[in-house]
Amino acid sequence: MKPPRVVTFTVACSVAVLAWTSACDGPAAARSAESGADPEITAFIGAIRAVDNHSHPNSVAPSDSDADALPLDGIPFELPVRLRPGNPAWVAAYQALYKYAYDDTTALHLKELRGTMQSIAKEQGDRFPTWVLDQVGTEVLLANRIAMGPGLAPPRFRWVSYADALMLPLSTKAEAATSPDRQKLFPLEDKLLQRYRSDLKVGKRPGTLDAYLRMVVTPTLEAQQKGGCVAVKFEAAYLRPLDFDEVPVAIASKIYATYAGGGEPSHADYKALQDFLFRYIAREAGRLGMAVHVHSFDGFGNFFSVAGADPLHLESAFNDPTLAKTNFVIVHGGGVYSPHAGALLSKPNVYLDLSLMTMAYPPAKLAEVLRDWLIQYPEKVLFGSDAAAFGPDMGWELAAWIATKNGRAALALALTDMIRKGEVSHARAEEIATMVMRTNAGKLYKLELK
Ligand SMILES: [Zn+2]
Numbered sequence: 122m123k124p125p126r127v128v129t130f131t132v133a134c135s136v137a138v139l140a141w142t143s144a145c146d147g148p149a150a151a152r153s154a155e156s157g158a159d160p161e162i163t164a165f166i167g168a169i170r171a172v173d174n175h176s177h178p179n180s181v182a183p184s185d186s187d188a189d190a191l192p193l194d195g196i197p198f199e200l201p202v203r204l205r206p207g208n209p210a211w212v213a214a215y216q217a218l219y220k221y222a223y224d225d226t227t228a229l230h231l232k233e234l235r236g237t238m239q240s241i242a243k244e245q246g247d248r249f250p251t252w253v254l255d256q257v258g259t260e261v262l263l264a265n266r267i268a269m270g271p272g273l274a275p276p277r278f279r280w281v282s283y284a285d286a287l288m289l290p291l292s293t294k295a296e297a298a299t300s301p302d303r304q305k306l307f308p309l310e311d312k313l314l315q316r317y318r319s320d321l322k323v324g325k326r327p328g329t330l331d332a333y334l335r336m337v338v339t340p341t342l343e344a345q346q347k348g349g350c351v352a353v354k355f356e357a358a359y360l361r362p363l364d365f366d367e368v369p370v371a372i373a374s375k376i377y378a379t380y381a382g383g384g385e386p387s388h389a390d391y392k393a394l395q396d397f398l399f400r401y402i403a404r405e406a407g408r409l410g411m412a413v414h415v416h417s418f419d420g421f422g423n424f425f426s427v428a429g430a431d432p433l434h435l436e437s438a439f440n441d442p443t444l445a446k447t448n449f450v451i452v453h454g455g456g457v458y459s460p461h462a463g464a465l466l467s468k469p470n471v472y473l474d475l476s477l478m479t480m481a482y483p484p485a486k487l488a489e490v491l492r493d494w495l496i497q498y499p500e501k502v503l504f505g506s507d508a509a510a511f512g513p514d515m516g517w518e519l520a521a522w523i524a525t526k527n528g529r530a531a532l533a534l535a536l537t538d539m540i541r542k543g544e545v546s547h548a549r550a551e552e553i554a555t556m557v558m559r560t561n562a563g564k565l566y567k568l569e570l571k
Contacts, residue, residue, distance in 0.1 A: 162540070162550055165551050165554060169559055172259070172558070175474055175476035176509065181249055190313055196423070198420065201420075214523050219237045247271055248272070250273055258525065261570070267316075269348075269349070279351045284353040287337070291380045291381070291391065295385045296361070307360065330394075352450065358415075366393075367400065368397040369397075372393060404443055410567075412448040432465055451472070453475075472565060475490070475505055475528060479528040480507055482527075499553045
């Protein structure tokens with residue numbers, strides 16, 4: 122019953138503020154008056170050319186379907202307020218990117234907006250995605266896609282592929298039956314594995330785990346690396362909890378061989394095989410110089426397991442000495458588990474990004490999250506947007522603008538607070554801003570930044 126309470130509080134406070142009574146003018150209001158960001162830091166951050174750690178930009182192909190391995194189109198879920206159509210953030214983005222001259226969204230004005238969108242897309246052609254990066258101040262965008270496409274070329278766009286399908290070589294029917302969401306998602310993973318196999322001309326499922334690793338997993342990762350991939354991404358939290366245990370190869374091989382010819386593995390057997398494959402894929406990614414991204418956020422999907430997405434589940438994989446050469450990025454910063462994600466930054470090969478938080482959280486909330494991370498491990502925190510097409514009139518370019526603006530505002534608030542508390546000097550705050558927005562990712566992915 123939270124929303125009605127929020128409304129009541131807001132109305133009550135508006136009245137109180139109008140009357141200038143003390144009802145809402147307590148310590149919280151005083152704090153917010155003090156907590157405006159330092160204009161110098163704000164300007165400094167506004168001028169940093171960003172590296173965006175996570176997004177799903179569209180190519181300029183007419184019906185681009187490679188932007189996401191698990192598009193959530195067919196799955197009902199509750200959108201956080203700031204992502205909903207009609208949120209003022211979208212109108213601000215229309216104004217900034219398309220010179221939209223209105224504060225409303227009447228049908229007539231939206232028609233005019235769509236005309237402007239079409240003419241800019243036409244005018245820019247293949248350059249449209251690069252035009253977007255120039256508008257939002259991003260130098261390099263990591264594009265998490267099944268495959269890249271026209272308009273998304275390096276060095277401005279760098280590829281992050283999807284690895285979950287490689288972890289699911291056996292029949293997924295029983296796993297899919299565990300929730301209505303998974304019923305829709307597992308077939309998409311099956312389809313992607315088929316695509317990976319057909320790219321390698323492996324028509325039939327190999328009979329042994331060893332052959333599967335040699336003929337499908339390693340060659341797919343090697344091809345992705347050759348294709349310019351800087352990281353592979355796991356969306357596993359949509360499919361299962363993130364507790365990837367250590368499983369001996371003999372056990373994994375036996376499970377694989379038992380079901381390679383058909384049949385439904387038990388949940389326990391399939392989990393063990395997936396656990397083994399997760400660590401194998403992560404090790405191979407490390408060998409090939411690719412980072413491993415893992416989705417960790419409280420959503421989405423009405424049957425999504427929030428508890429299963431806690432990044433602390435990943436600790437035993439992070440602690441695996443055979444994975445020491447693999448760099449992991451907790452994508453979306455863990456969401457509600459942001460302190461857990463922050464605690465994991467104490468491990469040398471663990472990073473996190475603030476993607477999606479930059480869409481879903483207002484700057485003050487994101488600043489609190491950021492502050493906790495920045496006072497301890499500022500060299501492990503990466504800016505990110507999760508820019509994606511959220512629906513009609515909510516294209517990836519608008520999401521990129523919203524997230525980038527919001528992320529910069531939050532970073533300015535967090536660093537201002539740290540300066541005022543005497544935790545960092547102004548000069549150090551500027552260094553940290555540059556690290557978060559750009560150079561931490563530059564180092565992690567060995568990007569040649571301008
Ligand atoms: Zn994403």
